[in-house]
Amino acid sequence: MTQPSSSSATNYCRPAAKLNFFERYLSLWVVLCMIVGVLLGKLFPGLVGQLREMEFGSGSHINLPIAVFIWLMIIPMMMKVDFTAIKAVGRKPRGVLITLFVNWMVKPFSMALISWLFFRHIFSSWISPAEASQYIAGTIILAAAPCTAMVFVWSHLTDGDPAYTLVQVSLNDLIMLFLFAPIVRFLVRGASSLSVPFLVLFLSVLAFIVIPLTIGATLRAVLLRRRGREWFENVLLPKFSPVTILALLATLILIFAFQANNLMGKSLHVLLIAVPILIQVYFNSALAYALMRLFHVEYKVAAPGALIGASNFFELAVATAIALFGAGSGAALATVVGVLIEVPVMLSVCKMCNRTRHWFVWEAEQSAARPG
Numbered sequence: 001m002t003q004p005s006s007s008s009a010t011n012y013c014r015p016a017a018k019l020n021f022f023e024r025y026l027s028l029w030v031v032l033c034m035i036v037g038v039l040l041g042k043l044f045p046g047l048v049g050q051l052r053e054m055e056f057g058s059g060s061h062i063n064l065p066i067a068v069f070i071w072l073m074i075i076p077m078m079m080k081v082d083f084t085a086i087k088a089v090g091r092k093p094r095g096v097l098i099t100l101f102v103n104w105m106v107k108p109f110s111m112a113l114i115s116w117l118f119f120r121h122i123f124s125s126w127i128s129p130a131e132a133s134q135y136i137a138g139t140i141i142l143a144a145a146p147c148t149a150m151v152f153v154w155s156h157l158t159d160g161d162p163a164y165t166l167v168q169v170s171l172n173d174l175i176m177l178f179l180f181a182p183i184v185r186f187l188v189r190g191a192s193s194l195s196v197p198f199l200v201l202f203l204s205v206l207a208f209i210v211i212p213l214t215i216g217a218t219l220r221a222v223l224l225r226r227r228g229r230e231w232f233e234n235v236l237l238p239k240f241s242p243v244t245i246l247a248l249l250a251t252l253i254l255i256f257a258f259q260a261n262n263l264m265g266k267s268l269h270v271l272l273i274a275v276p277i278l279i280q281v282y283f284n285s286a287l288a289y290a291l292m293r294l295f296h297v298e299y300k301v302a303a304p305g306a307l308i309g310a311s312n313f314f315e316l317a318v319a320t321a322i323a324l325f326g327a328g329s330g331a332a333l334a335t336v337v338g339v340l341i342e343v344p345v346m347l348s349v350c351k352m353c354n355r356t357r358h359w360f361v362w363e364a365e366q367s368a369a370r371p372g
Helices: 006-013 026-043 045-053 064-079 083-091 094-122 129-143 149-157 162-188 198-227 229-239 241-258 260-265 267-294 299-308 314-325 330-355 357-369
Strands: none
Touching: 026 045, 026 241, 026 260, 026 330, 045 241, 064 149, 064 198, 064 241, 094 129, 094 162, 094 267, 094 299, 129 162, 129 267, 129 314, 129 330, 149 162, 149 241, 149 299, 149 330, 162 299, 198 229, 229 241, 241 260, 241 330, 260 267, 260 330, 267 299, 267 330, 299 330, 299 357, 314 330, 330 357
């Protein structure tokens, strides 16, 4: 067999896209957002209450300001996607199948087991049985909602394939419409009589996926036709990078402001809730990444696949928990803790992927050597 050239290995192992100032210190910004959000919630409860009551559709329980910031976060990512590349995904289905397996066959069930073990037994001296039931319900809701918006950010930070990421996310969203409620109802049956309204699911997917995807695809088609690919990719798109990060930070400030009383009143419980969520995130990301390596999936698919398998659609999880149990419930608090640790933890997973991309050199070279 012909040995691959060192230049090709060097090319493939070069670092992923360099982080800008905002991305490099994103963990710090998240902490600052929590502080600002909590202060807003405590100092200006009237204003925060008015913002919380602004909904995306009557009875949807989806906050309109948060939806707008999510659009600003996702649309620049959607504009980068070349939809003509999606047709090639069907020729390499292993990455998608692994992601779906981890998201739907492993993640919610492992979270239910881990949260039951910690809240019912290990942490039983610090929390009441009623609180344990609420926290179990919240963490299950969080785990049963695979990531959508933020995964495009994580994929970008690991130099992932945007078209493949889009397909993985789109399939998860489609499956979520049918499996989210039954899985949550089944796993939380022992903790509460949970009933997930279909309207919350439908409007969440509409608000956080369909609208920004349509806007992003339309802008890409129009601007490419009018100004050309060179201007679009090298002049326009780089200007959107700060917009995505700032929209993320604004979203976090609002979420923390809405949950200020919970975060301040139960600081010990916040730490306890974080433990099983952290274990679940690292377990699922490591499992997905290892399976990608085992089945010879290329890095640009493996990295976002591992990130999709670990992160959560926290906007939907928070909205669902609030709709079902109320803004001051333990379930809502558990989903907000997921938001609190999501960004720093996922940045650490991104860093792990970038540092281990050389594990996938062999797969990349073998793929390049295959005819056609």
